[in-house]
Every structure is written in structure tokens, then in C-alpha cells.
Amino acid sequence: MERIRELNGITFINDAIATTPESSIAAINTFEEQLGTLFLGGEDSGFDFSTLRKKVLDSGIQNIIAFPDAVEKIFPEIGSYDFENPFSLEIEGKSMQFFRTRSMKS
Numbered sequence: 301m302e303r304i305r306e307l308n309g310i311t312f313i314n315d316a317i318a319t320t321p322e323s324s325i326a327a328i329n330t331f332e333e334q335l336g337t338l339f340l341g342g343e344d345s346g347f348d349f350s351t352l353r354k355k356v357l358d359s360g361i362q363n364i365i366a367f368p369d370a371v372e373k374i375f376p377e378i379g380s381y382d383f384e385n386p387f388s389l390e391i392e393g394k395s396m397q398f399f400r401t402r403s404m405k406s
Contacts, residue, residue, distance in 0.1 A: 301327060319345070321352035332359055340374065341367030349374040357394050366400045 304312040311334065315327040319342075328335060338361050353374050356364070364375070372379050378398055381387050384406055386399045399406075 301330065321347050321349050324352055325355045328355055328359055328361070335359065335361055337361070337363035337365065339365040339367070341369070341371030344369040344373055357392055361396070363397045364399070366398050368402060371400075 302314045304314050306312070313327075313331060315324075318324045318327050324340075328338070338356065340356070347370075349370070356374070364371070366375070366378055375389075375391065375398075377389055377391055378387075378400055381398065381400055383400050383402060386397060388395060388397050390396075
């Protein structure tokens, strides 16, 4: 995990090496108190994402920047929503904001 920068009171942390659900959970555990937005997804490598889904829903994370393809396995509820348009969903009693995208530029 690498702190990239702080901007307007927001700390950006790069944990792109977290390529398994367990490593993503470890990153969430490390920053859970401060974590409001999570960039989530990437290539679907066939993992079971149920524990990661539970961790995200049990955490204070309110915003998900959702990249295909893995995020659709974690949160299949977002599959019918358009790319590049933010939307809100209530999932298992938790209200969350999503931005489904294919690129970091967006």
C-alpha cells in the first residue's frame, strides 16, 4: 500500500497490488476508519468474492468506483446500470453510491 497524495483533505492510497479478495479485505481493515470511497473491480480471476462483499457492506465505505468485470460478481445488483452515470443503491440495508466505469480517466 502506498500513500499517493493528499488533496482537499482526501488521502489517496494505491493498493493496486491487492489482487485477491483477502488482500483487499486486509487493505480495508488497515484504513477502515478513514475509508469513504473504494475503487473496486478488475479482471475476474474466478475468486469467491462473498467475504469481500460482506466486508464492504459491513464497513463505513459509502462510495464504490466500479470497474468491470469482477465488481459485477461482487455486486451483481449493478449489472443493469449504465456506465459513466453515478447511481445509488440500497444493498442488504446499506445505502451506497456507485460509479460504474471502464476507465480511470472517467
